[in-house]
Structure formats: structure tokens, C-alpha cells
Amino acid sequence: xxxxxxxxxxxxxxxxxxxxxxxxxxxxxxxxxxxxxxxxxxxxxxxxxxxxxxxxxxxxxxxxxxxxxxxxxxxxxxxxxxxxxxxxxxxxxxxxxxxxxxxxxxxxxxxxxxxxxxxxxxxx
Amino acid sequence: xxxxxxxxxxxxxxxxxxxxxxxxxxxxxxxxxxxxxxxxxxxxxxxxxxxxxxxxxxxxxxxxxxxxxxxxxxxxxxxxxxxxxxxxxxxxxxxxxxxxxxxxxxxxxxxxxxxxxxxxxxxx
Amino acid sequence: xxxxxxxxxxxxxxxxxxxxxxxxxxxxxxxxxxxxxxxxxxxxxxxxxxxxxxxxxxxxxxxxxxxxxxxxxxxxxxxxxxxxxxxxxxxxxxxxxxxxxxxxxxxxxxxxxxxxxxxxxxxxxxxxxxxxxxxxxxxxxxxxxxxxxxxxxxxxxxxxxxxxxxxxxxxxxxxxxxxxxxxxxxxxxxxxxxxxxxxxxxxxxxx
Amino acid sequence: xxxxxxxxxxxxxxxxxxxxxxxxxxxxxxxxxxxxxxxxxxxxxxxxxxxxxxxxxxxxxxxxxxxxxxxxxxxxxxxxxxxxxxxxxxxxxxxxxxxxxxxxxxxxxxxxxxxxxxxxxxxxxxxxxxxxxxxxxxxxxxxxxxxxxxxxxxxxxxxxxxxxxxxxxxxxxxxxxxxxxxxxxxxxxxxxxxxxxxxxxxxxxxx
Numbered sequence: 001x002x003x004x005x006x007x008x009x010x011x012x013x014x015x016x017x018x019x020x021x022x023x024x025x026x027x028x029x030x031x032x033x034x035x036x037x038x039x040x041x042x043x044x045x046x047x048x049x050x051x052x053x054x055x056x057x058x059x060x061x062x063x064x065x066x067x068x069x070x071x072x073x074x075x076x077x078x079x080x081x082x083x084x085x086x087x088x089x090x091x092x093x094x095x096x097x098x099x100x101x102x103x104x105x106x107x108x109x110x111x112x113x114x115x116x117x118x119x120x121x122x123x124x
Numbered sequence: 125x126x127x128x129x130x131x132x133x134x135x136x137x138x139x140x141x142x143x144x145x146x147x148x149x150x151x152x153x154x155x156x157x158x159x160x161x162x163x164x165x166x167x168x169x170x171x172x173x174x175x176x177x178x179x180x181x182x183x184x185x186x187x188x189x190x191x192x193x194x195x196x197x198x199x200x201x202x203x204x205x206x207x208x209x210x211x212x213x214x215x216x217x218x219x220x221x222x223x224x225x226x227x228x229x230x231x232x233x234x235x236x237x238x239x240x241x242x243x244x245x246x247x248x
Numbered sequence: 249x250x251x252x253x254x255x256x257x258x259x260x261x262x263x264x265x266x267x268x269x270x271x272x273x274x275x276x277x278x279x280x281x282x283x284x285x286x287x288x289x290x291x292x293x294x295x296x297x298x299x300x301x302x303x304x305x306x307x308x309x310x311x312x313x314x315x316x317x318x319x320x321x322x323x324x325x326x327x328x329x330x331x332x333x334x335x336x337x338x339x340x341x342x343x344x345x346x347x348x349x350x351x352x353x354x355x356x357x358x359x360x361x362x363x364x365x366x367x368x369x370x371x372x373x374x375x376x377x378x379x380x381x382x383x384x385x386x387x388x389x390x391x392x393x394x395x396x397x398x399x400x401x402x403x404x405x406x407x408x409x410x411x412x413x414x415x416x417x418x419x420x421x422x423x424x425x426x427x428x429x430x431x432x433x434x435x436x437x438x439x440x441x442x443x444x445x446x447x448x449x450x451x452x453x454x455x
Numbered sequence: 456x457x458x459x460x461x462x463x464x465x466x467x468x469x470x471x472x473x474x475x476x477x478x479x480x481x482x483x484x485x486x487x488x489x490x491x492x493x494x495x496x497x498x499x500x501x502x503x504x505x506x507x508x509x510x511x512x513x514x515x516x517x518x519x520x521x522x523x524x525x526x527x528x529x530x531x532x533x534x535x536x537x538x539x540x541x542x543x544x545x546x547x548x549x550x551x552x553x554x555x556x557x558x559x560x561x562x563x564x565x566x567x568x569x570x571x572x573x574x575x576x577x578x579x580x581x582x583x584x585x586x587x588x589x590x591x592x593x594x595x596x597x598x599x600x601x602x603x604x605x606x607x608x609x610x611x612x613x614x615x616x617x618x619x620x621x622x623x624x625x626x627x628x629x630x631x632x633x634x635x636x637x638x639x640x641x642x643x644x645x646x647x648x649x650x651x652x653x654x655x656x657x658x659x660x661x662x
Binding site: 296297300301303304307334338343344346347348349351352353359361362 | 503551556566
Binding site for chain 4: 175176177178179181182201202244245246247248
């Protein structure tokens with residue numbers, strides 16, 4: 001369950017098309033409001049994605065944006081510029097600022113990326 | 125009492141002339157071996173200087189080198205390049221590499237200097 | 249003779265001290281021991297930082313003796329969790345980080361900072377979300393060890409149960425404080441602050 | 456009527472909650488309260504990091520049950536010191552740092568890291584020097600508060616006495632371990648690990 005209930009998409013001033021690509025290759029495309037968190041939107045659509053702290057810290061919900069894309073990660077408690085450079089996104093606290101294609105289940109990839117750059121991260 | 129007893133100066137391969145300037149302006153000049161810690165040398169000469177951790181961490185023994193001088197601070201547990209740039213020396217773990225003139229009792233000055241540069245330091 | 253379901257521990261030679269049967273048995277049952285160790289260190293880090301941050305949060309629940317007492321229960325029980333987890337990490341062949349800052353950096357749950365506006369509602373929200381993160385963590389460790397590693401499972405289950413109690417407490421308090429809604433935790437009392445009946449294996453309050 | 460030796464506390468107005476008589480009285484007797492608070496936070500930081508690092512050091516005193524037990528006493532007593540100091544910091548109007556890393560960074564004594572070569576001699580040396588740093592710290596706080604701040608003095612004196620015991624223990628152990636020399640600490644036993652008789656105001660072991 002997301003920390004904050006998803007906002008009503010219909011009343012959102014602006015929405016974006018966000019595609020979630022799961023490990024089995026299946027794709028789910030959603031309209032996501034600019035104030036809605038991507039994890040909450042995925043929940044709303046019935047996607048069961050991993051999460052733990054839901055505060056943008058633990059990287060359990062880490063995913064990766066394919067190609068170009070813009071998103072607001074300012075709600076996260078720990079998110080590094082280097083994470084963004086490599087396209088990593090923390091779904092629990094990310095809000096879309098463009099249409100996005102997102103590959104989910106990237107916790108291990110983000111962990112190893114951070115370790116390689118000597119950035120703090122949970123290891124488990 | 126210093127952690128390590130002062131080495132016998134006479135057997136030291138090399139010595140330097142080190143002058144300690146106390147807050148009352150009095151000066152004490154000593155021969156200090158290159159392997160002797162300056163705090164231990166001052167103790168040997170009967171100077172009662174402040175100290176606490178004696179491991180080059182707490183800055184209680186901080187002093188300041190006047191003019192040019194060289195010293196080895198590699199035994200300190202925490203000593204920043206910026207400390208050296210400003211002439212601060214931690215007597216408990218410093219060994220001379222040139223003749224030195226040293227103004228003692230500079231804990232507050234080093235503390236304020238570190239705070240101004242956002243470097244870690246005990247505050248008390 | 250029945251077919252063995254799991255690899256035996258004859259991987260550990262007679263008198264060999266470099267391996268532990270207590271580890272190889274769980275590995276043989278499918279536990280990724282290295283991943284488990286990493287998870288336990290992350291979790292221990294979160295319990296440890298929580299112990300520190302709850303010390304501060306408790307101070308700022310000023311004037312609310314009930315909130316302070318319950319925060320103190322959670323604070324000391326989280327400390328008891330750190331104490332309980334650490335020996336298991338070493339038993340499995342792991343170790344906690346050399347540096348305390350690294351321990352905080354790798355914690356599985358966020359630093360539970362004092363809010364800039366330290367109202368009871370804001371502080372109780374931090375406490376609640378910290379407990380929720382812990383519940384998810386320990387639930388995952390239960391999942392990973394169920395039927396494979398009885399010892400870690402037992403520990404995780406004990407800690408989880410205390411974290412579940414903590415969440416219920418903070419929901420009760422925040423619900424009344426913020427929303428004026430009664431949502432009972434269903435609990436009575438701890439005998440002493442931070443009694444930690446599950447993680448210290450003490451008698452329950454059961455009058 | 457005798458002349459008053461110290462400024463009275465009439466600086467604190469009727470019903471004024473922004474000041475404490477308990478602080479103004481010690482200020483009037485010459486305590487630099489802000490400096491004292493800073494020293495107490497540094498000292499609390501050292502006790503807290505020591506609690507963490509002794510957890511590790513204790514683990515590596517492997518095979519030496521006597522060393523482990525005594526390290527455990529010192530570890531839990533240092534934790535008791537952190538618990539004792541923190542309320543006094545807030546009472547005086549101070550607070551411990553928002554971030555646990557900052558707390559470690561400003562500690563008055565060094566991180567008591569596990570030595571690269573974790574022999575009993577090397578570990579006992581780290582323990583000994585950590586206790587010595589603590590003794591110097593608490594001696595200084597006794598100096599600053601003697602005759603001016605009975606409450607902080609009492610606390611510092613209690614902690615100091617436990618640190619003095621710790622130093623004597625580690626001298627005894629290291630002396631025998633490293634030099635083969637008997638240097639008795641002069642002490643008998645703690646009733647339970649980390650009993651902290653001074654800082655918890657418990658009965659002494661005095662058979």
C-alpha cells in the first residue's frame with residue numbers, strides 16, 4: 001500500500017503516459033497525473049511491485065527509465081545526481097514530468113551501480 | 125602522560141629545534157628528535173599543555189606553527205589538509221621535520237576554523 | 249531408507265573450523281546466505297539508527313507523556329533488536345561495518361529525522377513510517393527463511409511481532425491526534441519501558 | 456543579612472518558560488553553560504560511538520571469554536552513560552545532533568575502530584586508550600562544574616568513576632597479555648554485564 005493514496009487522475013491538471021516493463025517483458029501503459037507517484041499509479045493498475053520504505057531511501061522499488069524522460073524525484077529522502085544520470089528512478093517517490101518507459105525491478109542494478117561509485121546504499 | 129614514552133633524544137638520528145610559545149608569551153626551546161612527538165617533548169621539558177585523546181582526534185592539544193615549518197602528522201587519526209594549510213598542528217601526534225616555532229593553546233581557533241569550513245570537529 | 253531431501257553437511261570436514269554446519273545446513277535448504285547476511289546488516293543498521301533518532305523524537309513529544317512513554321518503548325525495543333540481530337550476523341559469518349557512519353548509510357530504512365516542524369502529528373508520522381519500513385523488512389526476512397533457516401526465522405518473527413505492535417500503537421496515537429478517529433491498537437501495556445517481550449523472550453503482559 | 460555570593464535567579468520572570476532557574480543558577484555561579492552543553496554533546500557522542508565500536512571489538516576478542524565479558528561490561532556501561540548524559544543536555548537547553556553521522560563526527564574521542572590486525576593486544580590497546588580519553592573528558596567536566604553545578608558534577612563523577620574502573624580493567628588485561636606483568640585492577644566483579652552501579656545508582660558489589 002502506498003503511503004499516500006493516489007490522487008484522482010481525472011482532476012489532475014496534467015497527465016503523462018507511463019509504460020511499465022516488467023521482468024517477463026509484459027508492458028502496462030497508464031495515464032499518470034503530474035502529482036501522482038509512479039508507485040501509487042502502478043498499484044492503482046494492479047501491478048505488484050517491490051517496495052519497502054516508500055520514502056525514497058531503500059531502493060527496493062528502483063527502476064530504470066528507457067530512453068529520454070523527465071521526472072521529479074524531490075520527495076525522495078536519498079537520491080543522487082549519479083542515479084539520475086544512469087536513468088535510475090525510485091518509483092515510490094517519483095512523479096512524471098514527461099511520458100516515460102520504465103523497466104521495473106532494478107534494485108540489484110542500482111545497488112551495484114552505487115557500490116561501484118562509492119555511494120551509500122543498502123546492500124541486501 | 126603521553127601514550128608513548130618519549131624516545132631518547134640523544135640516540136635519535138636527527139633532531140630539530142622547536143620553540144613553544146605559551147599564552148603568556150614565554151618561550152621554551154627544545155631539541156626534539158625526528159621520531160619524538162612534540163607533545164611528549166613538551167612534557168619532557170615540564171610544559172603542562174592541554175590534551176585529551178592523545179591520538180590526533182580531539183584537537184585539545186591544537187597549536188599553530190608560526191612562519192615556515194614542516195612536520196609529520198601521519199600518526200593522527202583525524203587531521204585535514206586544510207588544518208595544515210592554516211598552520212594548525214596537533215602536538216600529541218606530530219613529529220618535527222624542520223625547526224619550528226609553535227604557538228600553543230589553539231583549540232578554540234582550530235575548532236572555529238573547522239566549523240567555518242564545515243569540517244568535523246568536537247565543539248566543546 | 250528415505251531419500252535425503254537436502255544436501256548433507258558432509259561438506260564440513262572433520263575438525264574443519266572454516267565452515268559451520270549451522271550455515272551449510274541452511275545453504276543446503278536454499279538460503280542465499282550472503283544475501284541474508286546483507287539484509288540482516290541493513291536491518292540492524294535501521295534498528296540502530298532508529299534507536300538514536302527515537303531518542304531525539306521522544307524529547308520533542310514534549311508535554312505528551314503518553315506519546316513519550318510509547319516512543320520510549322519503541323526506542324528501547326529497537327535497540328533490543330540491534331542487540332539480537334548482531335550475534336546472528338556474526339554466527340552466519342558476517343560482520344557489522346567498521347565505521348558507524350557506514351552502518352547508518354547502509355541502513356535499510358531512512359534516518360528518522362526530527363521534522364522541521366516538530367508537532368506531535370509530524371513526529372508520530374515519522375515514527376509510524378519507520379515502523380512500517382521495519383515491518384516490510386522483517387516480513388521479507390521471514391519469507392526468505394521460512395522452512396529453511398529456523399533460527400533466523402524465529403528471530404525475524406520475534407522482531408516483526410514487536411514492530412507490528414509498534415505500528416498499531418502509532419496508528420492509534422496519530423489517528424486520534426491528527427484525525428480525531430479512534431483506532432484501537434488492541435494492546436494493554438508493557439510492564440516496563442522497552443520490555444521487548446518477544447525479542448528478550450520475557451513473559452507477556454497477560455493479566 | 457549576609458551579602459549574596461551569587462546573582463539571584465530573579466532574571467527568570469514569574470511564569471516565564473523561556474528560561475530555567477536550574478540553568479540560571481549555575482550560570483550565576485560561573486558555569487559557561489553553552490560550553491558545558493557542547494562538551495556534554497561531544498562526550499555523549501564518544502560514549503555512543505564507543506557503544507557501537509565495542510560491539511565489534513568484543514566479537515573479535517574471540518576465544519578469550521574473560522576479555523569478552525569485560526569488554527561487554529564496558530560496552531553496556533558506556534551505553535548507560537549515553538543514556539544518562541542525554542537528558543542533562545536537554546535539561547540545560549541543548550540537543551543532540553539531528554544526524555547520527557554528525558554525532559559521530561563531533562565525538563570528543565576517536566572512533567574505536569577494530570585494528571587491522573585484531574590480536575587481543577591490539578584490541579585491548581584500543582579499549583584502553585578509549586577509556587583514557589573518557590577519563591580525561593569527565594575529569595575536565597568535573598573541574599568545570601565543581602562547586603558550581605552540583606547536578607552535572609554528580610553525573611560526571613559517576614561516569615568518571617566507571618571509566619576509571621574500565622581503565623584499570625584494561626590495564627590489568629593488557630599488562631598480562633602483552634607484557635606478562637601482573638597489575639591488579641583491584642576490583643572484584645560486576646553482578647551482571649554492564650551493571651553500571653554508579654551511572655544507574657544501583658547497589659555496589661560489596662560482599
